[in-house]
Amino acid sequence: MTAKKKFAVLLSGCGVFDGAEIHEATLTMYAIMKNGCEYEIFAPDVNQYHVVNHISGEEMNETRNVLVESARIARGNIKDLKDFNAELFDVLIFPGGFGAAKNLSSFAFDGEKMSVNEDVEKAILDMIKLKKPIGALCIAPVILAKVLSKVDLTIGQDKGTAEAIEKLGSNHIQTSHGDVVIDKKYKIATTPCYMLDATILDIAEGADNVVKALVEIS
């Protein structure tokens, strides 16, 4: 019996508008186990860019921590991203949500002039150095476009985001529900999820497909 492949799931808070998208995160964890693998969850110990009321869309006068809020999705079983060791994992995966573009990077505010959290960048580069695969859902692929170069990837069909990815020097491929783009050079698999007008069924399918692709190339 071969050992179960181990995923590191990198979260960015808890809630689509200021953190990790909850359905994408949950259904990624589900897909990992359904495909016979296991996971540990990580998030950076930094404050969220801001806190958004998910009904009104307005900013709330509060401060929340990305690691502490991500722990809600992880049921407390989470580690500081500073303690991530690429040697111990087979795959690194990023669910989406605005947290990827607000907390893990500044893409939501700076477009292609974005910066990336240094521990997030290190985790990506460490995996690449070890030739281990990385997956990204929804908006999270923009982080890979910033840290690496000439990656084939997808965020679905959003024109502005696709253009920013091209300006960052990567190659955007238009996709629909459940589609996965694989970059064989880097071993990167991406899928659009809620970057399209999707239902929770589409998210489950996208997460399952991207996890299957990552298991295949790992």
Place this chain on the structure above:
Amino acid sequence: MTAKKKFAVLLSGCGVFDGAEIHEATLTMYAIMKNGCEYEIFAPDVNQYHVVNHISGEEMNETRNVLVESARIARGNIKDLKDFNAELFDVLIFPGGFGAAKNLSSFAFDGEKMSVNEDVEKAILDMIKLKKPIGALCIAPVILAKVLSKVDLTIGQDKGTAEAIEKLGSNHIQTSHGDVVIDKKYKIATTPCYMLDATILDIAEGADNVVKALVEIS
């Protein structure tokens, strides 16, 4: 073609220790759609009993609103429980999490001397009056034990909770992962989920089984 059956999903916040259990909520929504039905999401517009740091388990000096935090799981698409109309739904379902025992009721603090939020109680009684089914996961069945009487239900195997249910005048049936207890008299279906030491695969199975049972009896 018959119309899709419509579920009302009642949330209690966002995070297992002070709100709705995120995996149970997400996988219930997924199970509803996977079984050819649709859903709307509701939560009461009240403050959470408290806010818990999901890493340390300690109380945080903050105030959060159950409806606003539940909107994170609902991606903003949520309604105030005061606007729930049982006429418009085929099934009412409660995912678990401590929110069911802290925000929707006071079971976590008062045991069988618990009280239940009045809009939650009304939603349950309105469904029962119309002979429409109700589902509950994890700890949420205690709310049904309080509002109704002589219900056959399960919260898994936890002795203290099972005893409280018996003291409330209902009949607790011991179950394991994925099992569903059906009370035909009331059309109530319950399943233990994270009241057992479960994985996310068990939660998906429990949610799917309870949704299937509810569709069957609705």
